[in-house]
Amino acid sequence: MDEFMQLAIDEAKKGRSEGGIPIGSVLVKDGKVVATGHNKRVQENNPILHGEMDCLNNAGRIGSYRNTVIYSTLMPCYMCAGTIVQFKIPKVIVGESKTFSGAREFMESHGVEVVDLNLPECIEMMEDFIKEKPELWNEDIMELE
């Protein structure tokens, strides 16, 4: 297992243990961890704090993202993908995209390299969560009436 993806999975598990949505993220710059984060919709009553956004929030103002890679346990949605494009983060490594296909093509069309590790551990974590709390998951991806 990639050590940075393992950190992202640890963040996702932390989120789950807090009663939240199990998605974690890690920002790496020049080969070193800058920040970690996880989805905090439930914990902070905040719809914009997806895992990737919380991670970028925690990183603060770091200047250029040219030499960064962002890890996420799940394929980014349009909010997070738009942020990756706007911040010019060149590479995204995700745990899986089976439970949520996200905005891969949009990122790739803007020159972002996207690597999908398709990890059984990440798929199982999301499948268990979605089965247990379908309403919360639908709210997080805005699949609402």
Added chain:
Amino acid sequence: MDEFMQLAIDEAKKGRSEGGIPIGSVLVKDGKVVATGHNKRVQENNPILHGEMDCLNNAGRIGSYRNTVIYSTLMPCYMCAGTIVQFKIPKVIVGESKTFSGAREFMESHGVEVVDLNLPECIEMMEDFIKEKPELWNEDIMELE
């Protein structure tokens, strides 16, 4: 002047008076103000709190965005545009797009209605700011080396 755009301009001015970037936003649901916000990159050392994101953050978890309109004094960037698409906000009303062209086509390609009021007051506010603090503006739109 549209009363909601006036509120967004007031938010932008508040941000400027705090030493921040003068971009304000208002979320309206069923014709009523749900939340206001402004860019807080400087104030909270936070790269994800553009005006629109701060506004959605302040609104909290409101369920469906189907009957909402988001106002911004400036055309949304890819982060904010991606969020608008993900949250399924159907309509965006902006003060101007002369100083920053943003991601209008991306939003429209996803069915979002975009109205550009092209207001001299908003253009002047951004032109003055960009002239005074070009490095800060370049950081906010990630035009960095």
